[in-house]
Amino acid sequence: MFGDYSLGDLGSIFVMQGFAGLILFSVYVLMALGLAIIFGQMGVINMAHGEFMILGAYVTWMTSNIFQSYLPSLFSGYFFLAMILAFVASGALGMLVEWVLIRHLYKRPLDTLLATWGLSLMLQQAYRSVFGAREVGVELPQWMLGSLHVTDSIEVPINGVFVMCLTLLITVCVAYVMYKSRWGRQVRAVVQNRVMAGAVGINTEKVDRYTYGLGCGIAGIAGSAFTMIGSTGPTSGQLYIVDTFLVVVFGGAASLLGTIASAFSISQTQSTLEFFMSGSMAKVLTLLAVVGILMLRPQGLFALKVRK
Amino acid sequence: MSDKANKGLLSPLRRKLLMGMAAVPVITMLPRASFAQTPATSAVNTTGLAITDTEVTVGILHSATGTMAISETGSIEAEKLAIEQINAMGGVLGRKIKFIQEDGASDWPTFAEKAKKLLVNDKVAAIMGCWTSASRKAVLPVMEQYNGMLYYPTFYEGLEQSKNVIYTGQEATQQILAGLNWIAKEKGAKSFFFIGSDYIWPRTSNKIARKHVENVLKGKVVGEEYYPLGNTQFNSVINKIKLTKPDVIFTDVVGGSNVAFYKQLKAAGIDLSKQALLTISVTEDEIDGIGGENIAGAYACMKYFQSLDNPNNKTFVPAFKTMWGEKTVIGDVTQAAYLGPWLWKLTVEKAGSFDVDKIAAASPGVEFKNAPEGYVRIHENHHLWSKTRVGRAKLDGQFELIYETADLVEPDPFPKGYQ
Numbered sequence: 159m160f161g162d163y164s165l166g167d168l169g170s171i172f173v174m175q176g177f178a179g180l181i182l183f184s185v186y187v188l189m190a191l192g193l194a195i196i197f198g199q200m201g202v203i204n205m206a207h208g209e210f211m212i213l214g215a216y217v218t219w220m221t222s223n224i225f226q227s228y229l230p231s232l233f234s235g236y237f238f239l240a241m242i243l244a245f246v247a248s249g250a251l252g253m254l255v256e257w258v259l260i261r262h263l264y265k266r267p268l269d270t271l272l273a274t275w276g277l278s279l280m281l282q283q284a285y286r287s288v289f290g291a292r293e294v295g296v297e298l299p300q301w302m303l304g305s306l307h308v309t310d311s312i313e314v315p316i317n318g319v320f321v322m323c324l325t326l327l328i329t330v331c332v333a334y335v336m337y338k339s340r341w342g343r344q345v346r347a348v349v350q351n352r353v354m355a356g357a358v359g360i361n362t363e364k365v366d367r368y369t370y371g372l373g374c375g376i377a378g379i380a381g382s383a384f385t386m387i388g389s390t391g392p393t394s395g396q397l398y399i400v401d402t403f404l405v406v407v408f409g410g411a412a413s414l415l416g417t418i419a420s421a422f423s424i425s426q427t428q429s430t431l432e433f434f435m436s437g438s439m440a441k442v443l444t445l446l447a448v449v450g451i452l453m454l455r456p457q458g459l460f461a462l463k464v465r466k
Numbered sequence: 467m468s469d470k471a472n473k474g475l476l477s478p479l480r481r482k483l484l485m486g487m488a489a490v491p492v493i494t495m496l497p498r499a500s501f502a503q504t505p506a507t508s509a510v511n512t513t514g515l516a517i518t519d520t521e522v523t524v525g526i527l528h529s530a531t532g533t534m535a536i537s538e539t540g541s542i543e544a545e546k547l548a549i550e551q552i553n554a555m556g557g558v559l560g561r562k563i564k565f566i567q568e569d570g571a572s573d574w575p576t577f578a579e580k581a582k583k584l585l586v587n588d589k590v591a592a593i594m595g596c597w598t599s600a601s602r603k604a605v606l607p608v609m610e611q612y613n614g615m616l617y618y619p620t621f622y623e624g625l626e627q628s629k630n631v632i633y634t635g636q637e638a639t640q641q642i643l644a645g646l647n648w649i650a651k652e653k654g655a656k657s658f659f660f661i662g663s664d665y666i667w668p669r670t671s672n673k674i675a676r677k678h679v680e681n682v683l684k685g686k687v688v689g690e691e692y693y694p695l696g697n698t699q700f701n702s703v704i705n706k707i708k709l710t711k712p713d714v715i716f717t718d719v720v721g722g723s724n725v726a727f728y729k730q731l732k733a734a735g736i737d738l739s740k741q742a743l744l745t746i747s748v749t750e751d752e753i754d755g756i757g758g759e760n761i762a763g764a765y766a767c768m769k770y771f772q773s774l775d776n777p778n779n780k781t782f783v784p785a786f787k788t789m790w791g792e793k794t795v796i797g798d799v800t801q802a803a804y805l806g807p808w809l810w811k812l813t814v815e816k817a818g819s820f821d822v823d824k825i826a827a828a829s830p831g832v833e834f835k836n837a838p839e840g841y842v843r844i845h846e847n848h849h850l851w852s853k854t855r856v857g858r859a860k861l862d863g864q865f866e867l868i869y870e871t872a873d874l875v876e877p878d879p880f881p882k883g884y885q
Contacts (some may be wrong), residue, residue, distance in 0.1 A: 171709050176699030283531060290533035293725065293755025305735035310709070315733035316741065318701075339799070347571050381739050386696045387733070389725030393533045397696045430704035437693035440702075450477045 164225050166243030170311040179429035181318035184325040185387070186421035188380045189398050190405040191332055196373035197322040197406055199349050200366065201272040202260055202287050207402055208376045208395025209281035213251060214381030215390040216289060219296045224298065234299040237382075241324075244382035245375040252374025256367050262365070278395070285392040293391035302386065317386040325384055328376060333414060335372075345369050351411070410458030422449065504560030510819045513613075516589040522561040524549070525568060525584035525806070527595030527605070532572025533721070538597045540751055542567070542618050543790045543804035545594045546664055551785070558811045559820070565592060574604040581605045581820050585612040591820045592617065594806040597799070599623060599667055606631065614685065615822050617806030620799050621746070621768075623670035624879040625636035629826045632809060633849045634842075635802040636769055637879045640670050641746055644854035645767030646678055646716075648869050653742050655713035656685045661703055663728075664692035668718040671746060674884045675716060681883070688712050690843035694720070698726040704734045715743040725754055729758045738763035744856075749797025750863060758863040770801040770839040771857045771865040798852030807845065808834050841874070 189211065196204045221240035225233045255277065263270045302320060305313040336342040347355040348365050356362050381395075387395065411419030424444060431440035452458070507519050516523040526545050528538040548631065549563045557563060566581040577596065585608065592615040596602040601623050609616050609630040616631045624637035649655050662668025672690060679685045688710040691703050700723075707715060720725050731738075743764045750772050752781045753761060772783060772795060781805070786796055801871050809832060814820055817828035821852050830846045841850045851874040857865030 171705055172704050174708070175702065178705060181701060183700050195712055202471075286531065286535060291530075291539045292751065293536055293722070295753075295755050295757035295758060297503065297759075303732060305733055307735070313735035315701075315730065315735070316730075317733045363857075387726055387729055389722035391722060391755060393536075394722050396533070397698050429699075429702050433706065435692050437697060439701060451609055 163232065167311065170309065171444065172263065173312050175316075175429065177318065179307060179426050180308065181315070181321060181423050181428050182425035184318075184322040185384070186384060186401065186405050186425050187329060187418055188321065188325045189377075189424040190417050190421055191404045191411075191414075192373040192375070192377035192380065193321055193406050193416055194373075194409070195336075195376070195403050196330070196370060197403075198346060198412045198414070198417070199266075200268045200369055200373075202263075202370070204373070205271060206278035206281060207377055208397070208399040209278045209285075210248045210252060210377040211247050211381030211384065211398060212392070212393075212395040213281070213379040213392065214241075215296070215376030215385050215394070216285065217247045217378070218382040218385050219289075219294050219390055222297050234301060237302065241382045242378060243380050244378040246378075248345060248378025248381070249371040249375030252370075252377075253367050253371040255374075256370040260370060261363065261366060268278065282392045282395070287321075291392065293389050296385040296390055304452065320386065321383055324379075328379065329414075329418070330413075332376070336414065341365075341368070402452070404445075404448060408452065408458055410460040413458075413460035416458055416460030467714065469555075472685045479653065481821060505818070511561055511631060511821065512819070514589060515591045515820055516654050516824075517561065517591060520561060521564050522558055522820060523566060523588060523590050524563045524810070525581075525588065525590040525593040525595065526565050527568050527570055527580055527584060527593050527599075528597060529572040530567075530569045533571075533599055534572040534601075536721070536755075537652045537751065537799070538570075540748065540794075540797060540800035541594075541597060543794070544619075544786070544796075544800045544804035547786055547789050548804050550789070552807060552811050557713040558814050559818075561608075570595070570601055574598075574600045574869055577601040578608050581614070581616075582612065585609075585614045591615070591814075591822075592810050592825075593804065594619075594810075596620070602626075602631075613808070613822050615825055619803035621802070621805060623667045623708045624881070625670065625773060625885075627847050627849075627879050628821070628849070631848060632643075632806070632844065632880075633877075634805040634827060634853065635850075636854070637849055637877055638674050639853065639878050639881045639884065640849075640854060640875050641767060641769070642671060642675050643678055644871050644875060645744055645765075645856055646675060646683065648856050649744050649765065650679075650683045650716055652869070655712060655742065656708070657664045657688045657712045658685060658714045658716050659688055659707050659710060659712035660690040660716050661691055661707075661719040663695050663697075663720045663723055665695060668692065668720070668747075671715075671718050674881065675883045685786070686714075693723060695721060696721065697723050700727045700730045701734070704731060704736065708734070713742060715741065717743065717745045718747045719746050722755075725755045726750060728756045732760045738859075744813070748859070749799065750795040751797035751800065752866065753859060753863040754795055757870075758859065758861045763870065764859045766857050766859065766865060767856065768798040768855055768865075769852045770796075770797045770798045771855065771867060773857070774839065774842055774855075774867060776838075778836050778840065779838040785807070796804070805834060805837055805842065807849070813844075843874070845877050845881055849878060849879060851876060 193207050196202050218240040221236055224237040260271055305315045344365050345362045352443050405421045408418030428444045431443055511517040526734050528542050530534050553562045570577040579809045592616045596605055596618050602618055602687045618631055619634050619642050621635040662672055676687050679687055681856050745766050750768050813832045815830050817824040829844045835841055846853055854871045854875050856869040858868050859865055
């Protein structure tokens with residue numbers, strides 16, 4: 159299939175294809191991080207993850223509208239504020255949901271699947287009633303559009319670079335919070351042994367609430383960032399949920415490193431295969447490989463002890 | 467219950483009788499003047515439909531909830547507008563239209579169930595509804611079993627024809643061929659890259675397009691790619707497009723994927739003012755989500771654009787906006803949905819009856835001169851004669867009309883040489 163193309167062409171395509179893989183990797187990590195915390199650390203099967211993401215996307219859309227109407231001079235920078243607001247909104251909703259719904263279900267992890275699935279349906283219909291059934295278009299500042307011109311045939315999408323930087327930043331922050339901060343130690347203590355953690359004076363209920371809120375907040379940031387590359391509508395969250403669970407489960411539920419390793423292997427397989435065959439077939443083969451590996455290693459790539 | 471069973475037994479016989487009657491030129495036998503007053507209910511309704519001396523009931527069956535609500539909302543709005551306008555003009559055969567709206571909830575078995583409810587319990591005279599081919603395929607056996615009349619608005623893949631359905635959207639050849647001819651001539655295009663969502667409509671449409679490109683236009687298809695519905699990552703296929711450098715990218719990607727595709731195309735530095743792209747799946751409705759700046763310059767092949775400059779459209783667009791808000795946009799399917807109630811009204815008046823068999827028989831030849839798209843006429847195969855148009859997307863989310871066929875294009879749901 160390469161016979162017709164010059165070496166230069168091929169070289170630049172391989173560079174760009176490598177880049178496409180890296181972008182896909184960042185997207186996977188970003189959407190899976192929040193779930194890795196909620197599902198991985200807390201054992202809650204959060205089917206409403208996509209809807210928390212879309213809340214972030216809608217917050218971004220509203221922020222962009224407000225900036226356009228009232229502060230057009232600051233429009234080029236609105237996205238950063240929008241991401242912070244998205245984090246706050248999704249995080250706050252997450253904490254509310256934890257208080258109302260999830261905390262009653264910690265002893266019945268499978269029931270969280272049903273409860274959060276119901277929650278996702280309710281949120282979808284709420285978005286539809288509030289924002290309308292049609293998709294909304296989020297307008298981006300000019301500097302975020304288009305691509306960086308490297309050579310004549312190599313062009314790097316700016317939004318891809320943006321997502322990569324954002325993913326790196328958030329991953330570093332999450333790793334720091336979970337593994338270096340006092341609060342992170344509390345979270346891990348609760349994960350490993352709730353009763354003992356309570357006995358040494360950790361307020362486990364509070365830890366649960368903030369952990370869930372953090373996971374949802376990160377989902378909100380992801381949703382906000384994805385307005386650059388995807389759609390924003392009441393059911394758009396559904397587009398991400400399968401891939402997100404795939405990444406987290408494949409990586410090994412309780413391990414952040416596992417999530418990253420799994421996002422990397424899935425995205426690279428997917429994007430390499432996509433180049434040689436049609437997108438649907440690439441997806442089929444990727445899923446087959448994942449199923450195969452999970453049969454041999456049911457605990458995922460990296461496994462830690464999970465809360466029982 | 468026994469009543470229903472009886473009807474079921476009787477209906478094949480009745481259908482045959484009525485089909486025989488339809489062969490008799492019914493219209494000429496009825497005095498024209500009778501349309502002016504209200505004809506007796508017993509005369510215009512011999513099959514027990516929900517029709518009184520002052521009212522006739524029809525059904526609206528679309529997804530108001532679920533994934534498809536994005537697309538079907540426009541159709542619901544258009545149908546309600548048409549019904550309101552018809553009522554303001556005095557209704558159909560002197561009867562006001564009352565509608566019962568059911569929600570298909572983006573779920574195909576639900577569509578079938580609701581269609582049955584509308585026909586059996588509510589005894590509606592006609593149903594305006596369905597959007598996806600999957601929902602139509604689910605409803606079709608119900609329509610045929612209980613002898614209902616469905617007005618279906620969406621452009622679709624063809625390969626279907628039923629006495630009980632009027633297809634007010636384009637079938638595949640009507641939508642695609644003229645557009646391909648135009649772009650081949652206008653841009654001297656020889657190589658095409660196809661990309662679509664992976665389900666029946668894009669696959670059938672691309673099959674037809676490929677035959678046309680290879681056999682008629684003597685061009686070459688340099689790539690044909692499908693992505694699962696809902697896919698949000700298109701960077702690989704965009705790289706392939708860059709590698710193969712096609713003259714034209716021909717797309718039928720749908721739903722949320724559409725938004726992702728155009729955003730990533732733009733981000734990858736493909737400039738649609740230089741790279742020709744012809745889509746058959748993006749209307750003004752979709753651009754709302756995609757954003758005008760991401761798709762400006764692309765060509766869309768449709769039969770209607772909101773920006774069409776004709777007297778019918780100039781009254782239609784403001785009426786629509788008055789009813790549904792200044793910000794709403796009107797896409798191709800929304801306009802096709804608007805035709806449904808009107809075509810039904812005109813056919814009922816032509817047949818002088820609400821009976822489904824008479825309407826089915828009277829449909830061919832019914833013309834609607836006030837259609838926003840211009841002029842349409844129902845073909846013997848229950849599809850519409852209509853023009854094919856090509857528009858170029860602008861920054862503000864509207865299309866600028868670039869080309870339209872000189873004559874109405876004949877609908878051909880079973881195209882020879884394309885299967």
